[in-house]
Amino acid sequence: MEFIRGLHNIKAEHRGCVLTIGNFDGVHLGHQAVLAQLIQVAKQRQLPACVMVFEPQPLELFAPDKAPARLSRLREKYLGLARLGIDRLLCVNFNRRFADLAPDYFVEQLLLQQLGVQHLIVGDDFCFGKNRAGNFALLQQEAERFNFGLTPTASLKQQMQRISSTAIRQALAADDLALAEAMLGRPFSLNGKVRHGRQLGRQLGFPTANVWLYRKKLPVHGVYAIEAITDFGRYQGVANIGSRPTVSGKTEQLEAHLFDFKGNLYGSQIEVLLRQKLRNEQSFASVEALQQQIQRDAEAARTYFQSSASEQVEANQ
Numbered sequence: 001m002e003f004i005r006g007l008h009n010i011k012a013e014h015r016g017c018v019l020t021i022g023n024f025d026g027v028h029l030g031h032q033a034v035l036a037q038l039i040q041v042a043k044q045r046q047l048p049a050c051v052m053v054f055e056p057q058p059l060e061l062f063a064p065d066k067a068p069a070r071l072s073r074l075r076e077k078y079l080g081l082a083r084l085g086i087d088r089l090l091c092v093n094f095n096r097r098f099a100d101l102a103p104d105y106f107v108e109q110l111l112l113q114q115l116g117v118q119h120l121i122v123g124d125d126f127c128f129g130k131n132r133a134g135n136f137a138l139l140q141q142e143a144e145r146f147n148f149g150l151t152p153t154a155s156l157k158q159q160m161q162r163i164s165s166t167a168i169r170q171a172l173a174a175d176d177l178a179l180a181e182a183m184l185g186r187p188f189s190l191n192g193k194v195r196h197g198r199q200l201g202r203q204l205g206f207p208t209a210n211v212w213l214y215r216k217k218l219p220v221h222g223v224y225a226i227e228a229i230t231d232f233g234r235y236q237g238v239a240n241i242g243s244r245p246t247v248s249g250k251t252e253q254l255e256a257h258l259f260d261f262k263g264n265l266y267g268s269q270i271e272v273l274l275r276q277k278l279r280n281e282q283s284f285a286s287v288e289a290l291q292q293q294i295q296r297d298a299e300a301a302r303t304y305f306q307s308s309a310s311e312q313v314e315a316n317q
């Protein structure tokens, strides 16, 4: 997948594409339905399937306090979109100047002139440009006038609920990982680079990989049974996502202890799949009390994995 960072990097050779526009936070099953639609039209028209995303996401610029925690950062979106077979990802630097473009300028100059969009797929509630004055009705007029294709996106529902990034955040906040997974089409995961910590973990008997998450707000908090995909393979384990009040931690971070693993993860990238919430983070009176609790958490996680493995065996019989 080709990656174009910023409008200034669009070149003449990029003219001509089928485009969809959105945040695609989580690249969930609803997004995947839209992306399948995009790829199908792109194949018919023999043009590249192109996705436009914004960085930061619009609400993060306009109302940073109200902006929800991201399900995925740009890198994760990139990986999810590439995996689905998207040809080109255009990441627009979302700033006030961009947000203030006149709606007809956005369509005529950017979409048609610069990108040569032949077909556009967006939600019928899509608003854009200065004061969010551009809408689907305007796009319909422009599509007729300039002769490009326009299709509203399909809205995917599951058990009567529309699949959305908001619904997934709510499921995660309610510790309903199964519901979040059903809407994402995969377990919710976080990934990042393993960094050095204070090396307390190994003193406690539980070395923990500190995963650098590159974000201020997280949609999940607490202790989880996890699976980690590492350079050394896949491991089960237990992890805490929190600020570690017992050892006077400040920022929230992800600390994962992998079962039956010995090795060095520093500097490598790992993906941590959340499988089951075990409990909320607590402040313990002593490091010994924390250590005993981590021991119980590890046992609870092992029990979870054993029972889910035997369920799997039963399901296969």
Ligand SMILES: Cc1cc2nc3c(=O)[nH]c(=O)nc-3n(C[C@H](O)[C@H](O)[C@H](O)COP(=O)(O)O)c2cc1C
Pocket: 197, 198, 199, 200, 201, 202, 206, 208, 210, 223, 238, 239, 240, 243, 244, 245, 246, 247, 255, 256, 257, 280, 281, 282, 283, 284, 290, 294, 297, 298
């Ligand atoms: C399964 C697990 C559960 C944890 N639960 C808590 C907790 O409830 N409260 C807390 O303050 N720290 C908790 N921690 C975080 C530990 O404080 C942290 O991993 C330990 O201090 C190691 O820090 P280090 O990476 O700097 O060596 C937990 C860690 C693990 C692995």
Ligand SMILES: Nc1ncnc2c1ncn2[C@@H]1O[C@H](COP(=O)(O)OP(=O)(O)O)[C@@H](O)[C@H]1O
Pocket: 194, 195, 196, 197, 198, 199, 200, 201, 202, 203, 206, 207, 208, 209, 210, 256, 257, 258, 259, 260, 261, 262, 263, 264, 265, 266
């Ligand atoms: N079973 C394991 N689970 C997680 N990390 C492990 C494990 N065994 C060894 N390690 C290594 O030890 C490091 C964690 O040790 P720890 O004492 O907690 O140090 P730090 O505070 O630097 O994270 C990890 O980053 C990883 O490289």
